[in-house]
Amino acid sequence: MRKKINNFREESLNYHSQFPSGKIQISPTKKYNSQRDLSLAYSPGVAEPCKEIARFSQEVYKYTSKGNLVAVITNGSSVLGLGNIGALASKPVMEGKALLFKIFSGIDVFDIEINESDPKKFIEVVKAISPTFGGINLEDIKAPEAFEIEKRLKKELNIPVMHDDQHGTAIISGAALLNAITYVKKNIKNIKMVVNGAGAAAISCTRIYKQLGVSTENILMFDSKGLLHNSRKDLNTEKKEFAVNTSSILNLEEAIKNTDVFIGLSIGGILKPKMLKSMAKNPIVFAMANPDPEIDYNLAIKIRPDVIIATGRSDYPNQVNNVLGFPYIFRGALDVHANIINDEMKLAAIYAIASLAKEPVPEQVNIVYNKKNISFGKEYIIPKPFDNRLITRVSPAVAKAAMDTGVAKNPILDWKKYKEKLLDRMGYESKILRMIQNRARTNPKKIVFCNGEEYNVLKSVQILQEEGIIYKPIVLGKKNRIKYLISENNLDIKIQIIDPEQEENKKKIEHYAKILWKRRNRKGITQYDAKIRLRTNDHFGAMMVDQGEVDAVITGYSKNFSLSLQPLLEVIGRAPSIQKTAGMIILLTKRGPLFLADTSISTNPTSEELAKIALITAHVVKKFDIEPHIAMLSFQNFSSNSKTSYKVSQTVAFLHKKYPNLIVDGELQPDFALNEFLLASKFPFSKLVKKKANIFIFPNLESGNLTYKFIRGLGNIQTIGPVILGMKKPAHVMQMQSSIEEIINLSTIAVIDAQIRKN
Numbered sequence: 001m002r003k004k005i006n007n008f009r010e011e012s013l014n015y016h017s018q019f020p021s022g023k024i025q026i027s028p029t030k031k032y033n034s035q036r037d038l039s040l041a042y043s044p045g046v047a048e049p050c051k052e053i054a055r056f057s058q059e060v061y062k063y064t065s066k067g068n069l070v071a072v073i074t075n076g077s078s079v080l081g082l083g084n085i086g087a088l089a090s091k092p093v094m095e096g097k098a099l100l101f102k103i104f105s106g107i108d109v110f111d112i113e114i115n116e117s118d119p120k121k122f123i124e125v126v127k128a129i130s131p132t133f134g135g136i137n138l139e140d141i142k143a144p145e146a147f148e149i150e151k152r153l154k155k156e157l158n159i160p161v162m163h164d165d166q167h168g169t170a171i172i173s174g175a176a177l178l179n180a181i182t183y184v185k186k187n188i189k190n191i192k193m194v195v196n197g198a199g200a201a202a203i204s205c206t207r208i209y210k211q212l213g214v215s216t217e218n219i220l221m222f223d224s225k226g227l228l229h230n231s232r233k234d235l236n237t238e239k240k241e242f243a244v245n246t247s248s249i250l251n252l253e254e255a256i257k258n259t260d261v262f263i264g265l266s267i268g269g270i271l272k273p274k275m276l277k278s279m280a281k282n283p284i285v286f287a288m289a290n291p292d293p294e295i296d297y298n299l300a301i302k303i304r305p306d307v308i309i310a311t312g313r314s315d316y317p318n319q320v321n322n323v324l325g326f327p328y329i330f331r332g333a334l335d336v337h338a339n340i341i342n343d344e345m346k347l348a349a350i351y352a353i354a355s356l357a358k359e360p361v362p363e364q365v366n367i368v369y370n371k372k373n374i375s376f377g378k379e380y381i382i383p384k385p386f387d388n389r390l391i392t393r394v395s396p397a398v399a400k401a402a403m404d405t406g407v408a409k410n411p412i413l414d415w416k417k418y419k420e421k422l423l424d425r426m427g428y429e430s431k432i433l434r435m436i437q438n439r440a441r442t443n444p445k446k447i448v449f450c451n452g453e454e455y456n457v458l459k460s461v462q463i464l465q466e467e468g469i470i471y472k473p474i475v476l477g478k479k480n481r482i483k484y485l486i487s488e489n490n491l492d493i494k495i496q497i498i499d500p501e502q503e504e505n506k507k508k509i510e511h512y513a514k515i516l517w518k519r520r521n522r523k524g525i526t527q528y529d530a531k532i533r534l535r536t537n538d539h540f541g542a543m544m545v546d547q548g549e550v551d552a553v554i555t556g557y558s559k560n561f562s563l564s565l566q567p568l569l570e571v572i573g574r575a576p577s578i579q580k581t582a583g584m585i586i587l588l589t590k591r592g593p594l595f596l597a598d599t600s601i602s603t604n605p606t607s608e609e610l611a612k613i614a615l616i617t618a619h620v621v622k623k624f625d626i627e628p629h630i631a632m633l634s635f636q637n638f639s640s641n642s643k644t645s646y647k648v649s650q651t652v653a654f655l656h657k658k659y660p661n662l663i664v665d666g667e668l669q670p671d672f673a674l675n676e677f678l679l680a681s682k683f684p685f686s687k688l689v690k691k692k693a694n695i696f697i698f699p700n701l702e703s704g705n706l707t708y709k710f711i712r713g714l715g716n717i718q719t720i721g722p723v724i725l726g727m728k729k730p731a732h733v734m735q736m737q738s739s740i741e742e743i744i745n746l747s748t749i750a751v752i753d754a755q756i757r758k759n
C-alpha cells in the first residue's frame with residue numbers, strides 16, 4: 001500500500017508540475033495579431049470602454065469579462081481532508097475548483113488565496129478586490145468564521161457570494177432528500193432526523209432541510225461532544241439554533257432508534273450496524289463523510305435491504321457531489337447579473353435537480369454508466385454528474401428565481417436561445433473523454449498489450465488498472481526487460497507477463513498454430529509458418545482474443561500501422577457481415593467529438609467501399625448515442641469533374657437511395673462541411689444544412705492520413721485512435737510511439753468496444 005501511495009504521490013506531483021505549472025491559465029478572447037488589434041485592446045482604444053463604464057457602471061458587463069468571472073477565495077483554514085494548511089498550500093485545491101467551474105459551465109475563475117485568519121480583515125480584502133468579479137465562491141474556510149464571512153459579504157457586496165462548503169452539499173443532499181422521501185412515500189413534515197456533525201456543511205444542510213419542510217422539533221444534531229442541547233455552555237450561535245431542550249438522550253445509538261433519516265457529515269464508520277438496524281422502516285441514510293462514509297454502502301444494504309443510502313463517493317450509487325450544483329448555480333446567477341444568491345435561488349436549484357432525477361434518463365447517460373435503463377428509484381435519487389441536461393435545467397431555474405425575486409439586473413427574454421447558449425459554453429472536448437472513461441470503468445475488461453517492453457505501455461497499463469478501466473492485464477515481451485522497466489521506474493503494477501518465445505509456452509504455441517493453420521492453409525501458410533508466427537507478440541496476442549482468453553488486444557507501439565494490423569487480420573479477421581475494415585480517429589473538440597475515417601487502412605477505396613466505411617462508422621457513432629451526420633469529403637463541392645469527386649458523388653447517390661433517413665451529403669470540401677453557415681449560404685439544398693457534421697469520410701488514405709497526422713502534430717486537439725472498425729473481435733492498433741495519454745484513450749475505447757460486443 002505504501003508503494004502505491006508513493007507512486008500516486010509522484011504522479012500527482014508530476015501532473016501539477018508539467019509545463020505550464022498548475023491547472024489553469026489566461027487565454028486571450030480577442031484577436032491580437034496586428035498593430036491595430038493591439039491598439040484596440042490597449043492604448044488608445046481601451047479608453048472608450050473605460051469612459052462608457054465610468055458613465056454607466058452596468059456597462060462593465062458588456063465590455064469586460066466580469067460577467068463570466070468568479071473568484072474562488074480561501075484562507076486555507078479548513079481544506080477537505082487536510083485541515084488548516086494555510087493559504088499558500090491550498091492553491092492547488094482552488095485551481096482544481098477553477099477547473100471544475102470551467103469544464104462544467106464555461107465560467108472563468110481567478111483563484112485567490114488570502115493569507116489572513118482574522119475574519120474582519122479577510123472580509124475587507126475580499127471587498128476591496130470584488131469589482132473585478134461577477135461572483136465570489138468562498139471555499140475551505142473553517143467554522144464558525146465562515147458563517148460571519150459569508151453573511152457580511154452577502155450583505156455588503158452587490159454580486160453573488162456563496163460558501164460552497166456550506167451550501168453546495170446542502171443543495172445536492174436537499175434534492176436527494178426530497179426524492180428519497182417521495183420514493184418511500186413519507187411526509188417530510190413528519191420524518192424524524194438525526195444529524196451527526198455540526199460544522200459549516202451540517203448547519204447549512206439542516207437549515208435547507210427545514211426550508212424544505214422538516215420540522216425543527218424532529219431534528220437531533222450531534223457534534224464531537226454529543227447532542228446539542230440548551231444546557232451546554234460551549235455552543236456557538238449557529239449550534240444554538242439546533243439545540244434541543246432535553247439532555248436525556250445520551251448518545252447517537254439512543255437517538256437514532258426509530259428515526260427516518262440519518263445525515264452524516266462527520267467521520268467514517270461512526271454509524272454502526274446495530275444503529276442502522278434500529279432505524280424506522282425504509283430508512284434514509286446520507287453518509288457523506290469523505291473518503292470513508294459513516295457506514296459502508298455495501299454493508300448498509302446488506303443489513304437493511306430497505307435502506308436508501310447516499311454517499312460522497314463516485315463508486316457507489318447516489319453520489320452527493322457538489323459539482324451537480326455550484327457551476328450551474330453561479331452560471332444562472334451570472335447570466336442575469338444577480339446581486340446575490342438568495343434562498344429562493346438555492347431552493348430553485350434543489351427542485352430542478354430533484355425533478356431531473358425523476359425524468360427518463362437519456363441513453364447517453366445510460367451508456368456512460370454502462371446501464372441499460374437508469375430510472376428513478378433507490379439507486380437513483382439524484383442525477384449523475386455527467387448528465388448534460390443539468391446546465392439547461394439548473395441554471396435557468398436559478399436565473400428565473402433571481403428574476404422573480406427582483407435581484408436580477410439583466411433579465412432573460414428568450415429562454416430557448418438561452419439554453420442553446422448554455423450548451424455552447426460547455427467544454428465538450430474534455431467532458432466527452434471523461435464520459436468515455438467513466439463508461440469503461442463501470443465494466444472493466446481484460447486486455448493483452450503486445451508491446452510490453454515499452455515504458456509508455458507499462459505506465460499506461462498502471463494508470464488504466466488504477467482507474468479501474470482494465471483488470472488482470474497481460475503484457476507480452478521479454479520478462480527480464482519488462483521487470484527491469486517496472487523496477488527502474490518504480491511502477492506499481494500487477495500484470496501477467498508472457499514471452500511467446502519461451503519454452504514454457506510451447507504447448508500453447510502448438511495449440512494456437514493448429515488453429516491458425518486450419519484457417520490459413522489455403523492461403524500459403526504451413527504448420528511450420530504458423531508456429532513461427534505465433535511466437536511473435538502480435539500473432540500471440542491476437543490469438544488470445546480470438547480464443548476468448550482476453551477481451552481485447554492492443555498493439556502498434558513499435559512498428560508501423562500496416563505491419564501491426566496484418567497479424568490481427570490473419571488471426572481474428574474481419575466481421576463476416578461487413579468484410580471491410582477501416583481506421584477511425586476521434587477528435588475531441590469544442591464543438592463536440594468529430595469522427596474521421598478512413599485514416600489508416602484503405603488506400604483508394606471504391607465507391608462501394610466508401611459506402612461501407614460510412615455505414616460502419618455511423619454504426620459505431622450511434623453506440624455513443626450520437627446521431628450520425630456524415631460529410632463525404634472531396635477537394636470539390638458538388639462537382640464530379642474528377643475521378644475522386646465522381647467516386648464520392650456515386651457513393652452519396654447510393655446512400656441517399658438505399659438509406660434515405662441517413663443524414664449524409666457530399667462531395668464537400670472540409671471547410672464547408674465544418675461551417676454550417678457557409679454551407680447553408682452556398683448549398684441550401686444539402687442534407688447537412690442545420691445539422692453539424694460529425695463524421696467525415698475521406699476519399700482515400702492519403703487525404704485521411706495526412707489530415708490526421710497534421711492535426712496530431714499540432715498537439716492542441718486531443719485524439720483517440722485509430723479505432724479499427726469492422727474486426728470480428730476487439731483489436732486495435734495504436735500509432736507508433738504513442739504518448740501515454742493516447743494509449744490510455746485507445747485502451748478505453750477498446751474496453752467499450754468489448755462491452756458493446758458482450759451486450
